[in-house]
Amino acid sequence: MDNSNIARQEAIELDNQDKLAHFKQEFYIGDETLYMDGNSLGLLSKRAEETLLTSLEDWKHHAIEGWTDGEQPWYYMSEKLGEMTAPLIGAKKEEVINTGSITTNLHQLLATFFKPEGKKTKILADTLNFPSDIYALKSQLRLHGLDPEEHLIQVPSDDGRTLDEDTIIELMNNDVALLLLPSVLYRSGQLLDIKKLTEAAHEKGIIVGFDLAHSIGALPHELHEWEVDFAVWCTYKYLNSGPGGVGGLFVHEKHLGQAPGLAGWFSSRKDKQFDMDHTLIPAETAGAFQIGTPHILSSAPLIGSLKIFEEAGIENIRKKSLQQTEFMMKLIEQELDGFGFTIANPRENKRRGGHVSLEHDEAARICKALKEKHIIPDFRSPNVIRLAPIALYVSYEDIFEVVMHLKEIMEKQSYKKFENERGIIA
Ligand SMILES: Cc1ncc(COP(=O)(O)O)c(C=O)c1O
Numbered sequence: 489m490d491n492s493n494i495a496r497q498e499a500i501e502l503d504n505q506d507k508l509a510h511f512k513q514e515f516y517i518g519d520e521t522l523y524m525d526g527n528s529l530g531l532l533s534k535r536a537e538e539t540l541l542t543s544l545e546d547w548k549h550h551a552i553e554g555w556t557d558g559e560q561p562w563y564y565m566s567e568k569l570g571e572m573t574a575p576l577i578g579a580k581k582e583e584v585i586n587t588g589s590i591t592t593n594l595h596q597l598l599a600t601f602f603k604p605e606g607k608k609t610k611i612l613a614d615t616l617n618f619p620s621d622i623y624a625l626k627s628q629l630r631l632h633g634l635d636p637e638e639h640l641i642q643v644p645s646d647d648g649r650t651l652d653e654d655t656i657i658e659l660m661n662n663d664v665a666l667l668l669l670p671s672v673l674y675r676s677g678q679l680l681d682i683k684k685l686t687e688a689a690h691e692k693g694i695i696v697g698f699d700l701a702h703s704i705g706a707l708p709h710e711l712h713e714w715e716v717d718f719a720v721w722c723t724y725k726y727l728n729s730g731p732g733g734v735g736g737l738f739v740h741e742k743h744l745g746q747a748p749g750l751a752g753w754f755s756s757r758k759d760k761q762f763d764m765d766h767t768l769i770p771a772e773t774a775g776a777f778q779i780g781t782p783h784i785l786s787s788a789p790l791i792g793s794l795k796i797f798e799e800a801g802i803e804n805i806r807k808k809s810l811q812q813t814e815f816m817m818k819l820i821e822q823e824l825d826g827f828g829f830t831i832a833n834p835r836e837n838k839r840r841g842g843h844v845s846l847e848h849d850e851a852a853r854i855c856k857a858l859k860e861k862h863i864i865p866d867f868r869s870p871n872v873i874r875l876a877p878i879a880l881y882v883s884y885e886d887i888f889e890v891v892m893h894l895k896e897i898m899e900k901q902s903y904k905k906f907e908n909e910r911g912i913i914a
């Protein structure tokens with residue numbers, strides 16, 4: 489048996505032993521498709537579809553009464569989702585609410601927690617974060633009359649892929665008021681040491697926020713115990729809530745009870761909201777950081793999806809995900825040697841998230857060649873192919889197939905018929 493046949497055998501055995509394998513049947517995907525892009529948009533599950541349809545039924549049968557009656561009362565849905573999400577991030581239920589999007593939630597929490605005072609006027613971030621977060625930071629600085637050129641410090645990266653925690657800590661000066669970092673970097677998949685960074689920042693009196701877009705649903709967190717001040721995330725990636733699915737936010741218990749920077753009537757204590765008083769009485773939970781009416785139809789699928797996470801268990805998901813990415817990297821090294829690929833994510837388990845980051849000079853057109861074969865990766869400029877073997881719906885045999893197709897594309901140079909430029913999204 490040659491090495492690739494041994495690997496196929498190994499994949500079959502791993503699938504046979506996999507206690508999460510049965511969840512794959514719950515997700516919709518074409519028979520021919522190998523979906524490796526769940527880190528950008530997760531797949532629809534039957535349970536998410538069901539809870540979305542339930543909300544439509546509630547609307548159909550209850551009209552306005554759906555806010556409190558119906559099967560999934562809309563007035564309490566954001567809180568219910570917060571409670572269901574709490575175990576995924578190590579939070580108390582009061583600390584979590586589903587609302588908005590990453591960027592709007594970030595604006596809300598910056599408006600609440602970024603309070604430049606005296607010499608403490610700077611925000612510390614990094615050079616590798618997703619652009620939307622940086623845009624939000626710069627616009628919040630401008631709203632305070634502060635020039636981002638001077639007041640936004642972005643930690644550099646030595647290799648253009650990863651960040652060094654000690655370098656971040658060195659930049660935590662006394663003039664820094666707030667630190668914002670991604671938990672997992674969207675390109676390289678590096679997982680930062682949230683606990684260590686939070687502790688170091690607190691020693692300098694710095695408020696700490698994390699963007700969990702690329703870690704929530706992929707790995708466990710202990711936000712309450714680590715005393716992270718706030719966090720934001722989306723639910724359309726690993727949490728499979730659908731395009732434009734509701735975002736989420738965490739505010740540590742120690743900050744609850746304070747008024748939101750951006751107030752609206754949904755910031756209210758729920759029993760007071762319909763008093764319609766012009767003086768806001770904010771909720772004493774993370775619910776206070778909501779603003780307006782929740783987007784029920786973009787929230788409802790998450791109920792069904794989170795039930796899957798309750799059943800599967802985030803520790804089991806992480807365990808499988810690490811084994812899957814390890815298997816994928818091993819196969820890439822074995823089968824794609826000499827084709828010009830570089831594995832750009834850190835190799836240690838505690839330093840990587842849920843996707844493999846492959847660099848190649850021809851990455852954009854290799855992605856197009858993969859898509860021609862019904863394999864869905866994504867491309868991130870300038871040279872990254874992201875491959876996310878999602879624990880809930882990707883099998884080890886799928887991973888084997890993906891790498892073997894990639895090998896064929898490289899051997900036959902079939903990527904050369906495409907332009908080496910990205911499509912609209914990837
Ligand atoms: C790290 C990160 N932050 C922010 C965003 C954008 O968030 P949203 O469009 O949900 O506001 C994304 C992905 O779209 C992301 O990956």
Ligand SMILES: Nc1c(O)cccc1C(=O)C[C@H](N)C(=O)O
Binds near residue numbers: 527618674913
């Ligand atoms: N949020 C997205 C969207 O609205 C359209 C297309 C893609 C996305 C994404 O989530 C991109 C993703 N955050 C990334 O890491 O590239």
